[in-house]
Amino acid sequence: MVVPTLIERKRDGGALAPAEWRELVLAYAGGSVPDYQMSALLMAIVWRGLSGGELDALAEAMLDSGDRLRWDGLDRPVVDKHSTGGVGDKTSLLLAPMLATCGAAVPMMSGRGLGHTGGTLDKLEAIPGFRTSLTLRETTDQVRRIGCAMIGQTPEIAPADKRLYALRDVTATVESIPLIAASIMSKKLAEGLDGLVLDVKTGSGAFLPGETDALELARTMIGLGQSHGCRTVALLTAMDRPLGRAAGNALEVEEAIAGLSGEGPADLMEVTWALGVEMMLVARLASDALEARQRLEESISSGRAREKFGQLIEAQGGNPAVLDDPAALPQADVIEIFNAPRDGVVRRVEPRRIGRAIIELGGGRQTVDDVVDPAVGFVITARPGDTVRAGEPIASIHARTGDAAAGAAHALAEAIEIGEPLAVTPLISRRITA
Amino acid sequence: MVVPTLIERKRDGGALAPAEWRELVLAYAGGSVPDYQMSALLMAIVWRGLSGGELDALAEAMLDSGDRLRWDGLDRPVVDKHSTGGVGDKTSLLLAPMLATCGAAVPMMSGRGLGHTGGTLDKLEAIPGFRTSLTLRETTDQVRRIGCAMIGQTPEIAPADKRLYALRDVTATVESIPLIAASIMSKKLAEGLDGLVLDVKTGSGAFLPGETDALELARTMIGLGQSHGCRTVALLTAMDRPLGRAAGNALEVEEAIAGLSGEGPADLMEVTWALGVEMMLVARLASDALEARQRLEESISSGRAREKFGQLIEAQGGNPAVLDDPAALPQADVIEIFNAPRDGVVRRVEPRRIGRAIIELGGGRQTVDDVVDPAVGFVITARPGDTVRAGEPIASIHARTGDAAAGAAHALAEAIEIGEPLAVTPLISRRITA
Numbered sequence: 001m002v003v004p005t006l007i008e009r010k011r012d013g014g015a016l017a018p019a020e021w022r023e024l025v026l027a028y029a030g031g032s033v034p035d036y037q038m039s040a041l042l043m044a045i046v047w048r049g050l051s052g053g054e055l056d057a058l059a060e061a062m063l064d065s066g067d068r069l070r071w072d073g074l075d076r077p078v079v080d081k082h083s084t085g086g087v088g089d090k091t092s093l094l095l096a097p098m099l100a101t102c103g104a105a106v107p108m109m110s111g112r113g114l115g116h117t118g119g120t121l122d123k124l125e126a127i128p129g130f131r132t133s134l135t136l137r138e139t140t141d142q143v144r145r146i147g148c149a150m151i152g153q154t155p156e157i158a159p160a161d162k163r164l165y166a167l168r169d170v171t172a173t174v175e176s177i178p179l180i181a182a183s184i185m186s187k188k189l190a191e192g193l194d195g196l197v198l199d200v201k202t203g204s205g206a207f208l209p210g211e212t213d214a215l216e217l218a219r220t221m222i223g224l225g226q227s228h229g230c231r232t233v234a235l236l237t238a239m240d241r242p243l244g245r246a247a248g249n250a251l252e253v254e255e256a257i258a259g260l261s262g263e264g265p266a267d268l269m270e271v272t273w274a275l276g277v278e279m280m281l282v283a284r285l286a287s288d289a290l291e292a293r294q295r296l297e298e299s300i301s302s303g304r305a306r307e308k309f310g311q312l313i314e315a316q317g318g319n320p321a322v323l324d325d326p327a328a329l330p331q332a333d334v335i336e337i338f339n340a341p342r343d344g345v346v347r348r349v350e351p352r353r354i355g356r357a358i359i360e361l362g363g364g365r366q367t368v369d370d371v372v373d374p375a376v377g378f379v380i381t382a383r384p385g386d387t388v389r390a391g392e393p394i395a396s397i398h399a400r401t402g403d404a405a406a407g408a409a410h411a412l413a414e415a416i417e418i419g420e421p422l423a424v425t426p427l428i429s430r431r432i433t434a
Numbered sequence: 435m436v437v438p439t440l441i442e443r444k445r446d447g448g449a450l451a452p453a454e455w456r457e458l459v460l461a462y463a464g465g466s467v468p469d470y471q472m473s474a475l476l477m478a479i480v481w482r483g484l485s486g487g488e489l490d491a492l493a494e495a496m497l498d499s500g501d502r503l504r505w506d507g508l509d510r511p512v513v514d515k516h517s518t519g520g521v522g523d524k525t526s527l528l529l530a531p532m533l534a535t536c537g538a539a540v541p542m543m544s545g546r547g548l549g550h551t552g553g554t555l556d557k558l559e560a561i562p563g564f565r566t567s568l569t570l571r572e573t574t575d576q577v578r579r580i581g582c583a584m585i586g587q588t589p590e591i592a593p594a595d596k597r598l599y600a601l602r603d604v605t606a607t608v609e610s611i612p613l614i615a616a617s618i619m620s621k622k623l624a625e626g627l628d629g630l631v632l633d634v635k636t637g638s639g640a641f642l643p644g645e646t647d648a649l650e651l652a653r654t655m656i657g658l659g660q661s662h663g664c665r666t667v668a669l670l671t672a673m674d675r676p677l678g679r680a681a682g683n684a685l686e687v688e689e690a691i692a693g694l695s696g697e698g699p700a701d702l703m704e705v706t707w708a709l710g711v712e713m714m715l716v717a718r719l720a721s722d723a724l725e726a727r728q729r730l731e732e733s734i735s736s737g738r739a740r741e742k743f744g745q746l747i748e749a750q751g752g753n754p755a756v757l758d759d760p761a762a763l764p765q766a767d768v769i770e771i772f773n774a775p776r777d778g779v780v781r782r783v784e785p786r787r788i789g790r791a792i793i794e795l796g797g798g799r800q801t802v803d804d805v806v807d808p809a810v811g812f813v814i815t816a817r818p819g820d821t822v823r824a825g826e827p828i829a830s831i832h833a834r835t836g837d838a839a840a841g842a843a844h845a846l847a848e849a850i851e852i853g854e855p856l857a858v859t860p861l862i863s864r865r866i867t868a
Contacts, residue, residue, distance in 0.1 A: 043477035172441035
């Protein structure tokens, strides 16, 4: 394998053979291909794209660079959900316990906050004691025992992806649909799934804001899933505003618990139901959407999903008292009310601005080494389309200091646009299947 | 400076500001920007190109990453010639002494063989004792004293280019006209030139075979030269066959000495005269081409150019006896005559095949660490358009062993195509000025 020759071929619009992708990816994971050659190749991929065969081979090689979860003898279907990233999206915290109570095995492997978006691992770690770094063996044991686990990417899972992802982040080669798809799917397929539901975000707060790109990403991931024997469907959901009211790690855990208690905000629950129904269907735990929805609603109304979340927290070392007592979650020192600055209709709540304001509050990372403050964030009660009056409370700011809260108020004033009414986009715009 | 943001802008087709190029290139030369970010940026440049302003800024920053030759108080115009690389091209060895005797100062900085092409430094080092690694001070002192010096790129000249060039070589980012132009011109401009003549090769043996690319490269380099106050012109010359008869380091020195003695082959001399005339004109040492040509011819007929070459050899530690005695140059152990395999007209002498055969003989490098055998190579007397008879000697092979000579004969049989006549392309096809 002569690496410059492979880079040259991709640069000139040609294709690498499956065996070449395999050798290259494994050599990179093993350290014998240097970063500077891989980053040139990554930029050539951003430029020229990958053919379907190349994409399959790349994802397969990334998958094979590590281990997979083994489910021998398990009598439940194994399913997961993946979101392309948003602000306020805590659906994973509801869906893992809900699906577990409905008969699925859910080995949910999530990430941390990236850019302006929040991360499921950061949210879970707001629960005192919660441990997200399980071994593969601990993960499968726990899923066999209680039906679900929520973990971070272990070193054994797709190590080539881990190294590639870190390189892409610092070489402006993140924004490539085939690379995004291969990265996501190599990790998800390592979970040994029977079914996967993709929540592909669109709108200003999504990494790929436009519907055309979102659709292409969805279709690319579905193709990879199907060709690996994993039933995969995708929903395109709106990320032109935060999902739910709470944005910030502990605040989102509190809202997820409210949702599991039958008291979630309407938009959060609408997306949760829709994703849950798809998970039930790809898991073949329901024969149609109606039956799936009924069983999911029952998992909430019966209290079983909430109880399952408590089991999950306890199994992973967290304090289950948070279920009944929000004060057991980290609390901000300063809570300030934000009032509508004028009369009018809420036109926009801009998720990128909200996400960046959370990072400025300390609730996300500026650099990989930053420690996240779980207590800070926002609860924004005004939704796009709501009519508000000047001076009416429309949000609360949870901060470490008064100065930080003042800065966050400034950001909120920019993020929440009030004026003449604007058409509100549907929360769920497309359902994409193989 | 956030490097991924700069890479992203170039990736998306935008432009970096001059100050950004400057900071980036100096940081890279200083080691604080890693290779993996620079190689991603280089691939984005191959993709998106550079605007005129970006190219100026990049070349300027590469130039400013190191020192320049200083000519304070010199009463001669400083000129040089640069070739984009070919097989059998020994014009530099004639032009430096010729121009020095005509009143120019010629601080000629050259390279080594690259790919299938030969390098002036390798040719000079075929002269026993010849030292090409002078310091900047030694170079200017020698040029002030005898009018010319022939050296390699010193560590002080454009160190950013040196590091970038090595990176481009292993990341398939060599083939970019603005990067090629910036690399060449940053080194040439560091010589502090008043005038520069570019010999841009076209045809199958050139790095950029097509005339369109060659023209673009010529115009790009001319633009860079002019914007730095260096009068720059280019000739497009044919590299669809080797230049002259000799190809191989010591053999080419011998042919260059023949040329300086008034006995050079017609094609070599035609290109030498043409480049020399342009050098005289950019140096403003002649008022027109006719006067320039007469003075150059006189430098040969008077024996002064030949004598100057002897001074140059002596000044740089070489054995000037090579001027009168070709046996003072390294000699091959095996010399075999190659006969025309059939009757016909020489249609082609393929320079890439000849260049690769020289490398196989040991006269060039497979890897950067290879030691070059100066004695080996070819003298090919048959030119495209010549009528030959089967069994008639048309070349000699100079090799280390009989086996190597046999392999080289095989390569010659492939490289020299004999059959029906084919139109011979003109040696000099275009003259390009600002």
